[in-house]
Amino acid sequence: MIIEVERLRKEFNGVVAVDGISFSVERGEIFGFLGPNGAGKTTTINILTTLLAPTSGTARIAGYDVVKQPEQVRRRIGLVPQEVVLEGDLTARENLIFHGMLYGLSRQQIESRISELLDIVELEDRAESKVRTFSGGMKRRLELVKVLLHEPEVVFLDEPTVGLDPQTRRRIWEYIRTLNTERGVTVFLTTHYMEEAEQLCDRVCIIDHGRILDIDQPDRLKHRLGEGEMVEIELAERCEEFVRSLGEAGYRIKSATGCRVTVVAERSERVLAEVFSLADRLGTGIVSISIRKPTLEDVFIHYTGRSIRDEAAGDTRIREIARRLKH
């Protein structure tokens, strides 16, 4: 185990940010912390990277205690924080040289690694450009390889694709996979993007309010909801009766808020037939119906009863307000 965390707890002036979490990460894994903003992801990363002392509990990286042997830990890790920490007035090459010097590498070592690293993220031709002139995605890419310069055993990525467009996000995922498979670097990342956790991580740890809700492979997490597909139905009226009838017919209802019902079914075509005939019988119209594979989003809702995405949270709030205004 390259990361071992036991009963880790962090309070800020009495507010609990991380509430006694325990988990471990295997060497070579891409391990993801998935949770909404404020779940305690960054706090955990800050503790694991020796930036923050925990209130209690222990954390070890490659066998070294983050509090008692911080220097040993620092030598073995790389951190890509949420904010860009490159010097905009220096060129890409100068940024890398400075980074290498911080880790005590010789000029020759640094020079010999730079072009190879820049090649990975396709920034070779921009080596002599000032970082200030880079786009957000280019800066991210440079940050990603910068931390590889001192050949760390674990790389911590805090929200590696936040604020990037979907296309750039996919490219960043590619690079993360490359550095994991080709260089054998263990990757610990935090994200609040479901897709990112699903696409990239070998194992995902779902965290909310500083507590771990579940840890497993994305597929297995989804199977917790049961085998099959998610059928979402939105009704025009007589919603409660409809939900009750569906339940009585033996369908697994995952969630029912107002007139939206989500059902898990192994064979969705059977559900569809049932839904239409039921709606007919009750004399209500169906506003919409959709069938999809379960996502980690569903897993998160399963555990917390709410959606992870800020936008989604906002949506429900707006809907709530709209509902109140009508009355």
Next chain:
Amino acid sequence: MRFLRELYVVFWKEMLVWVNNPMLPVVRALVFPMMWIVIFGSAFGGEVNHIPVAVVSEDSGELSLAYLSMLSTGRTLELKYASPSEAEKLLKTRRVYGVLHIPADFTERLRSGEGVTVSLSTDESTPQIANAMAAHFAKVSRSFSAQLGLEDAVRVERDPIYGRGVKYLDYLAPGVVMMTILFSSIFSGGLNLILDREFGTLKMLMVSPISRDAIILGKIFAGVAQSIASGVVALVVAILMGVHLKSGAAGFALVILLMFISGFGFIGMSTAFATRITQLEQLMVVMQVLIMPMWFLSGGLYPLESMPDWMKPLAIVNPMTYATDAARAVMIRGIIWETLLLDLAVISAFAIAMFLVGSYSFKKTLGGIK
């Protein structure tokens, strides 16, 4: 109408923010104007009073006593009687701004209706004081002669021992050079730290295995080096403009040493402030409440002798006063160690203290794990 309403909305929001953030507006709206009125109203251009002058008198006749008593009337001069060698030393160590020599035949010559010349050896490194002193001597000598019924019986011969030909620019330049150090220390020390923290650049250093002390010292030394660079530019520009630099290369080197010592103090000070500050706006307040007064109350623009007495203690506890004074002494009077010792002792003590406070508070904000 629509425009006015929109204008009002923007205005209203700004005012709301203004009154809801009590600390800054109160300081900005009330404290600053008061402070500036007081500083500009009293610190500059007041009457220069209590100028210390040594008297070497070889004549004990009644007319010389009468002349001296007339000189000491009013608040302009403070006379100290001394032997020739004592007087010379007092002038050298800047205890007095002038030495008045009264010849042995002063009373005798005036009695016989002849004119007499008294010599006034001066330190003109502060031109405002030298001028005030000379004007007082001229005025007193004229009215003294008039009382004797003679015209121009007592002539004062001004002999600048130190600071010959010094102009206001020469007086101002050393202060401006040290001001450059003070101001740039704020930017390369405090501001830099706040920005680093804001943009997370500090994090990059924090997760690396280099020692925390190296981070702090490296930042502080870089800050000092940057301040010295701008100080040197100011010094070179001053020299190109013809400003006095008495002891040549040695003087130049000594001024740079002064920049180094005081730069350390100022960087330490601004770092200490920056660790307690999270917003740039607060730094601007510190600038205005602390840094600007440090500059204006340093004697850099106008001699301390022209300040009202209640304000002088502020100048005395102001480290900038000593930095400016030392730089000016070196540039105008040359390297005279006796006159520099106090200044050097004060700014060194300030530098050491501020360096310790600054690096301690910096280390504390780094937080986390040692």
